[in-house]
Amino acid sequence: MSDRIPDQLRAAATAWHLKLATASEEDWLAFTDWLEADPAHNRAYEDVLAAEDEVDAALAVAAFPEPVVIDDVEEPAELPVSGAGWKWGALAASLVAAVALTFQLLPRDDRYAIETSAGETRTVALADGGEIALNGDTRIILDRGDPRFAELRSGEARFEIVHDASHPFVVTVGEDRLVDIGTVFNVALDDARLRVGVSEGSVRYEAAGAEVELRPGDVLTADGSGAKVARQSAASIGSWADGALVYEAAPLVDVAADLTRATGSSFTVSDALQARRFSGVIQTTGDAESVGTRAADVLGVSVARNRDGWIFNP
Known part of the structure; x- marks a missing residue:
């Protein structure tokens, strides 16, 4: 199956990329909605970013010919067509070579934020069929280069994850890690207080060298004084999304x-x-x-x- 991005979709992604240089908060929200509407939109936007990186890198290393200065000639000098063609052909070849050399060497931060305001909820569809529901006043970080990663910076989110034992889904909260073992779970962060509840499956909580496996109905609370686990109905965990x-x-x-x-x-x-x-x-x-x-x-x-x-x- 071809991965070619349609010209119309590439044009839309390019338009968004140009707009974001001077975007307002409303523009960023609209852009996030556009990304979430279809996984193809995200792929198109990544392609635009990659193309820009290639061009910037190529221009940085390309050697352009010095301008020819001709004295005492009133009419513009005409360079032989064959010579001009050779010079610009060589330049084009150098650009292609530079792109090929630098494309994989240039680092690019593939992480991006999704936010909700207080009173707003949003659902983010994951490429593998899972989803993340964001409660109000929430900020998460996702990674285009690693679709099995999320970072909760603030607020609350419910994760419904498609389990993959070879590549577990990982949620980080500060220095703590939550590793999916095939599950539906809810994570809330209020100031420095973390709450993790498991509705289905299980989650491994990792912090400061310690590990705790949480099963349906387990609710872990962690703060500066340590962590403790209590029990409640699994059906009640993440009920805010309903x-x-x-x-x-x-x-x-x-x-x-x-x-x-x-x-x-x-x-x-x-x-x-x-x-x-x-x-x-x-x-x-x-x-x-x-x-x-x-x-x-x-x-x-x-x-x-x-x-x-x-x-x-x-």
């Missing part, structure tokens, strides 16, 4: 963080509720005020607007 937050004995601070991502409005918990835990379901459809009111009823607390957003009180 428009509902399902909890089993979850701290209210975690509930507030989840509501903040889901609505785009800040939710916090008063000091008096820091130690309280919650089991139940909170629907996240509607605006921030309706979600907050609904959550307060389910939690058995009150909710009030403050300068930054909303706060839960006893």
